[in-house]
Amino acid sequence: MRDFYPEDSVVQQHIFNTWAKTAESFGFERYDASILEPADLYKAKGAENEELVNEQTYTFLDRGNREVTLRPEMTPTVARLVAKKARELSFPLRWYSIPNLFRYERPQKGRLREHWQLNCDIFGSDHIAADIEIISLAYQTMINFGATPDMFEIKINDRAMMHRLYTAIGLSEEMVAELTKLNDRKNKISEEDYQTKLNDITKDEVLSEEVNLLLGKSDEQTDVMVGLAELGINNVVFDKTLARGFDYYTGTIFEIFDTSLENNRALIGGGRYDNLTSMFDGDPIPGIGFGMGDVTLRDFLETHDLIPESLFKSSAVLVVIPETAEQNLFAQGIAKRIRLSGHYVYVDIGTQKVDKKKARAKNKGAKYLITFGEAEISSEQFTLKNLETDQENRDNIETIISRLEEVR
C-alpha cells in the first residue's frame, strides 16, 4: 500500500487538480461514491468477471455476513448511480470522478494495490459527437499535463465493426469473443504463441490466414478519426487488433499510448457501452467513457520530464522568524495579519538557530522573510527581505502589508 509523504502528495494533487480542471473545462460534473460495493455488482457482468471478482479483488464478508468488495473499477458504480436516478437526471450527462481503486495481485504475491483513476463518461447520447468529444477530452488531458502530440498516440477500433468483419469471413459468435480476448493479450505473448492460439480458436488454418489478412489491413479512416482531425487531433491510428479487456463495450474503443520506448504502455483506455445501465433493471442508456490511472500517468510525466519543479516549493510565500522562543507568539500575530491580506505564511517556531531557519525558509521556496527580535519589537520597524532579489525594506507592519498586497 502507498504512503504519500509531502513530496509525493504534491505530485498526486497536481495530477488530481489537472484532471478535475480539464474535465470541468468540458462541462463535466463531479460525482463520487463509497469504496465498498456489494460483490454482486461485479459478478453481474458475466461469468469471466466472477473470476475477476474472486481472484483480483479484495472481497470479504462484513459482520452482517454480506459479501463486499473494495471497488476494482468505477464503471459499474457509475452505471448503478445513473440507473438509480435515471428518471430524475437530465441527459446527456457529463460526469467525472477521481476514485481510488483496488486490485489484488495473484495469491502467491498476495499484495493489494491501490491506485487512483480519472473516470469520465457521457451518458445519454449515441451520437458520434460524444465519441469524438470523449476522445478529445482524453487528448486535452494529456496536453494540459504539458505533453506534446508526438509523446503519445491514440489507437482506435470499433467493436461493432470488428464483429461485422469477423462474421463476414465466417467466424462464429464464440470465435469472435475468444479472438477479442486473444487480441487483448497480443502484446503480452509471442507472435508464434499468438498464431497457435489463433488456430486453436478457428480450428482452420485458412480461416486463421483470413483473420491475419483482416487484422493486417490498416488503411481504414473511421468517422471518429475524421471528426478528431477536424478538431486538430492527428496523432490517431486505426488498430484492428485493439480489443480492450471488458465485455461491456459495444462500439468505439480506444487507448492512448506513450510513444517513448521505455514506457510503451496504455495511459488511457475507454469505449462505448450501450447496455450497461440495463443490468440494474433499467432502460439501456447509451454511454461512452474512459479511465486514466495515476501510476502509469506519473511514469509518463517522469519519462517526459513533465513534473513542474514549482510543485516542490512550499505553499507558504512568507516565513516569519523570531530570534527567541519568547517572541513566537508575537510572530504569530504578525503572521496572522499578513495572512489576512491573502498570503500564505508561517512562523518558524523551531529551536534551531536563526541562520539555519533562514536557510530552511529559502530551501523550501519561500519568497519573503521577516526576521525580528526585541529591537524590532520596540522600534516597531521590521525588515521584509525578498529572497529572490535579496532586497530588504525596513518599515512598520502596516507598510509591509501594503507592500505585500501590491505583489499578490
Place this chain on the structure above:
Amino acid sequence: MRDFYPEDSVVQQHIFNTWAKTAESFGFERYDASILEPADLYKAKGAENEELVNEQTYTFLDRGNREVTLRPEMTPTVARLVAKKARELSFPLRWYSIPNLFRYERPQKGRLREHWQLNCDIFGSDHIAADIEIISLAYQTMINFGATPDMFEIKINDRAMMHRLYTAIGLSEEMVAELTKLNDRKNKISEEDYQTKLNDITKDEVLSEEVNLLLGKSDEQTDVMVGLAELGINNVVFDKTLARGFDYYTGTIFEIFDTSLENNRALIGGGRYDNLTSMFDGDPIPGIGFGMGDVTLRDFLETHDLIPESLFKSSAVLVVIPETAEQNLFAQGIAKRIRLSGHYVYVDIGTQKVDKKKARAKNKGAKYLITFGEAEISSEQFTLKNLETDQENRDNIETIISRLEEVR
C-alpha cells in the same frame, strides 16, 4: 455507505477545498496514505483500544492471512509516517491530510460509516506557540467557511493540569483515568447517573464532592487562552469537564462546538500528544493536532445557511447549442476554440428541442449561449447571448472569442 451525486459532490469539494486552502495558508503541507493499515497499529495504543478495534472498526483477514483494518482515525497513521522518517524530516513539521475514515456501528445495526476528516498536526515543537497556532488554525477554518465567532465556541482544557488538580485532592492514577473517561461521556448521561458513577469511582462521597467543586470552578484563564486573545480569538471557554476520548493526549485539549441549540455538537476536537511516535520504537516527538469531520461540518453549514448557492451552478460558463445533430461536430469545433481561451464550455448534444436546451443551460447557471444553424454556418456570423443581461451580439467567431477573453 455514501453516494455523492453532483449536487452532493460540489458541497463535498467545497469543504475539501476550503480545508486545504486554510491549512496551506498556515504553511501546512499535505500528506496521504492508504486506507488500509495493519490491525496492530490500533491495538498498540492500549487495552481499551483493542475493544475499539474489535467492535468499531472494519477489520478482516486478507488473503495472506494478515489482519487489516480500514482506518478509523488518521493519528496512528501520521505518527507511523513521522516515526519512519524522523531522521530525514526537518522539524517542526506542519502536516495536514483529508482522509476518509471508517467506523463500524454496533453489531446489531451492522452498518459501516465512511466519513472524511481534515487532520492538521504540528510535530516537533512543545512550545505553547504551537498549541495557540493549531487552535487558531481550527478557528480560521470555521471563519473561512463564513462562520462568525458567535456561531461556535472553543472549549479548552489541559490533561496535565487536570492530572495535577485531581491528584492534589487525593485521586489515585486509576481514578483519574476512570474519571477522564466518565467526563468524556458527561453530556450523554443524566446528572444523577453521573453522580452515581462518580461515587463508583471515588468510593467516597466527600471525595466526590471535592471533584464536583473542582470541576465547578471555571475562573481559570490559561496561557493558551491569553495567547488566543492576543490573536483576537475570544470565543473561548475553559472547561474542566472537557476530556476527549483518546488516551494519547498529554497536555492542551480542545473542542469547537456549534452554539446553535439544534446542532450542539463538537465540530472539531484535538490536543497535544507528546509520546505518540515512541510506540514505533522511535524517540518521542512532541505533537499537537486536531480533526474536523465532514458530516458534522456539513450539518453546521446547513444550520447556519453557509452553503453558497453558487456551488450549484455548472462549472461551464458557455453552452453551444446546434439546431440539429448534424451540426454537433461543428459545435465541438467552436467549443474547442473558446475553451482554448480559458473558458469552460460544452456542447449540448442532446436530442431535445433547442428551446428546451436553452432553458436547461440557463437553469444550470451558464452565463453565455451560442445557438446556431445552417444560416450561421454559411454567413460565419454567430450570436453570443449573455444570459444575465439578455444582450445579444452577432459576430464572427474570432470577435466572439476576443469579447469572451475580455470578460475572463
